[in-house]
Amino acid sequence: MLDETSAHSPQSHAANGPALSLDVARRQGDFHLQARLTLPGNGVTALFGASGSGKTSLLRLIAGLDRPDEGIIHLGEETLTDTRRGILIPPHRRHLGVVFQEARLFPHYRVRGNLTYGMRAAMRPRFDAIIELLGIGHLLQRFPATLSGGEARRVAIGRALLTAPRLLLMDEPLTGLDGARKRELLRYIARLAREIDIPIVYVSHDPGELTAIADYLVLLEHGRVLADGRLDALLNRFDLTEHLGGFDAESVIVASVAEHEPDYALTHLTLDDGQTLTVPSLDAGPGERLRLHIPVRDVALALSEPSGISYRNRLHATIERVGPRNDARTSIELSLNVSGQTLRTRLTRKAFDEMGLEEGMPVVALIRSVAFETR
Amino acid sequence: MLSDAEWQAILISLRVAVTAVGGIMVPGIALAWLMARHEFRGKALLDGVLHLPLVLPPVVVGYLLLISLGRQGWLGQWLDTWFGITLPFTWQGAAVAAGVMAFPLLVRAVRLSLEAVDVKLEAAASTLGANRWRVFFTITLPLALPGLLTGTVLAFARALSEFGATITFAANIPGETRTLPLALYTLIQTPGAEAAAARLCVLSIIIAMLSLLVSEWLARLARRRLHERDSKR
Numbered sequence: 249m250l251d252e253t254s255a256h257s258p259q260s261h262a263a264n265g266p267a268l269s270l271d272v273a274r275r276q277g278d279f280h281l282q283a284r285l286t287l288p289g290n291g292v293t294a295l296f297g298a299s300g301s302g303k304t305s306l307l308r309l310i311a312g313l314d315r316p317d318e319g320i321i322h323l324g325e326e327t328l329t330d331t332r333r334g335i336l337i338p339p340h341r342r343h344l345g346v347v348f349q350e351a352r353l354f355p356h357y358r359v360r361g362n363l364t365y366g367m368r369a370a371m372r373p374r375f376d377a378i379i380e381l382l383g384i385g386h387l388l389q390r391f392p393a394t395l396s397g398g399e400a401r402r403v404a405i406g407r408a409l410l411t412a413p414r415l416l417l418m419d420e421p422l423t424g425l426d427g428a429r430k431r432e433l434l435r436y437i438a439r440l441a442r443e444i445d446i447p448i449v450y451v452s453h454d455p456g457e458l459t460a461i462a463d464y465l466v467l468l469e470h471g472r473v474l475a476d477g478r479l480d481a482l483l484n485r486f487d488l489t490e491h492l493g494g495f496d497a498e499s500v501i502v503a504s505v506a507e508h509e510p511d512y513a514l515t516h517l518t519l520d521d522g523q524t525l526t527v528p529s530l531d532a533g534p535g536e537r538l539r540l541h542i543p544v545r546d547v548a549l550a551l552s553e554p555s556g557i558s559y560r561n562r563l564h565a566t567i568e569r570v571g572p573r574n575d576a577r578t579s580i581e582l583s584l585n586v587s588g589q590t591l592r593t594r595l596t597r598k599a600f601d602e603m604g605l606e607e608g609m610p611v612v613a614l615i616r617s618v619a620f621e622t623r
Numbered sequence: 624m625l626s627d628a629e630w631q632a633i634l635i636s637l638r639v640a641v642t643a644v645g646g647i648m649v650p651g652i653a654l655a656w657l658m659a660r661h662e663f664r665g666k667a668l669l670d671g672v673l674h675l676p677l678v679l680p681p682v683v684v685g686y687l688l689l690i691s692l693g694r695q696g697w698l699g700q701w702l703d704t705w706f707g708i709t710l711p712f713t714w715q716g717a718a719v720a721a722g723v724m725a726f727p728l729l730v731r732a733v734r735l736s737l738e739a740v741d742v743k744l745e746a747a748a749s750t751l752g753a754n755r756w757r758v759f760f761t762i763t764l765p766l767a768l769p770g771l772l773t774g775t776v777l778a779f780a781r782a783l784s785e786f787g788a789t790i791t792f793a794a795n796i797p798g799e800t801r802t803l804p805l806a807l808y809t810l811i812q813t814p815g816a817e818a819a820a821a822r823l824c825v826l827s828i829i830i831a832m833l834s835l836l837v838s839e840w841l842a843r844l845a846r847r848r849l850h851e852r853d854s855k856r
Contacts, residue, residue, distance in 0.1 A: 313746055338749065340749045340753055343752070356766060365753070368752075407751065411752055
């Protein structure tokens with residue numbers, strides 16, 4: 249799978265915002281949240297986990313909407329919460345933007361009134377740019393009740409951005425939207441992450457969303473932090489596959505647009521080492537860097553370049569690592585090094601043994617073109 | 624068309640009712656907000672005391688007002704010595720009686736409508752930088768407006784029709800505390816005044832109907848801002 253969200257080049261987040269660090273505990277009935285984390289001051293950090301894993305609770309603690317039983321939350325040098333010193337900065341003085349699951353627009357204000365409700369004077373000159381970025385300029389005179397789900401979410405995002413937040417917290421902003429609207433809003437959010445230099449904390453339980461926009465990942469389970477780190481590093485950990493999509497797990501590969509082939513409705517992409525990939529035509533200019541999502545199950549291996557086969561995408565790769573063997577299971581996972589990036593694949597154990605594969609071996613990775621179809 | 628005495632009764636009634644409702648508005652909304660948004664010790668007790676005027680005989684309320692706010696009452700004496708305010712047997716006293724009787728109706732209606740306002744919207748407003756007061760005046764109160772209007776009209780109607788507590792506390796003094804219901808009562812007690820009583824009766828019905836219509840119109844106006852646009856989807 250591929251979506252048209254571009255990869256974040258490291259330069260786009262050159263300006264570092266304040267890092268968020270926290271060490272909190274909170275008990276809600278039977279549920280016990282305990283987290284100790286430092287989140288980077290730039291890019292998109294995904295808080296990821298099944299429902300009931302504590303992601304939203306954590307977000308509410310950061311926003312100041314709930315108070316931890318015990319713990320501290322710092323944004324850069326500033327203390328937002330410190331139970332021991334009795335500090336709990338109220339939400340309205342935290343200067344954090346929050347985008348809630350259900351938009352939460354004020355029904356008695358028009359879209360314009362909603363957008364300007366918390367607008368800082370310093371943001372006024374950027375008002376037009378932000379509504380343009382979110383594509384909500386034509387909605388300004390409407391009342392929230394007349395907006396579609398996707399429009400309402402975009403207005404909610406704009407409303408939060410116009411408060412000039414130091415950090416933007418988003419709580420599953422795609423919930424309840426249908427497939428097409430989801431992709432559309434995801435593109436807006438990805439654009440936002442690129443063009444506006446505000447660190448984003450993004451709560452989600454959908455692996456597809458996080459491979460599309462996250463740079464950094466915090467994996468939560470039953471109120472505990474299971475793992476945290478850069479997205480690409482965590483995506484390649486075999487022990488986390490179950491949590492990060494299981495059967496539908498994906499790798500992320502960054503490539504840049506080389507040229508379009510309109511006759512066949514295809515786009516050719518290049519990897520850093522010059523190898524090429526062909527995908528269904530994309531709306532992106534030559535040179536633009538894109539993230540490709542390649543489902544682990546859509547990558548096959550050959551020992552040498554095959555002929556007379558319909559797989560168009562062949563990448564020369566080396567087997568970097570072989571996942572743990574489990575004799576009760578049919579499949580085994582490998583990670584490959586392709587042009588310095590990691591591509592994962594899943595084969596049957598039988599194929600693995602019969603081909604005599606082992607770490608360090610050169611192979612050809614065959615990727616079904618359909619794997620790149622925009623979902 | 625109307626006699627001087629009738630005009631007088633109408634004007635006194637309106638003055639008493641408007642003063643009563645105006646006086647209980649702010650404390651009523653504050654108390655309703657407290658009850659709708661907070662849990663505290665003694666809340667059930669406060670709720671009970673608040674509803675007493677609804678269930679007590681009005682004469683009892685009037686009597687309680689008399690012993691507390693009367694010239695010899697502990698509060699009345701204090702008001703008299705420090706502010707020179709005398710409430711019994713004055714129209715202000717009638718307004719106090721009407722206000723006390725109308726208070727629970729106002730609080731109840733406002734509380735219900737405040738409880739119906741989504742606290743999630745209030746939380747959203749606070750994350751946008753609004754402090755408590757701004758959240759209350761820009762989100763909570765406007766969204767509770769239809770209920771507030773209903774409560775106001777209910778309270779107004781109750782104040783207009785108040786009889787027992789008024790006559791006990793403020794007496795039935797022509798030109799001072801003789802409101803419409805008291806004037807009507809006086810006429811019924813007077814032999815041969817059946818026609819005049821009937822006129823006042825019709826007048827009472829007209830005023831009640833008018834205030835109902837006005838309230839309905841205001842509530843619809845307020846609701847249109849919130850909901851009618853929903854149907855134009």
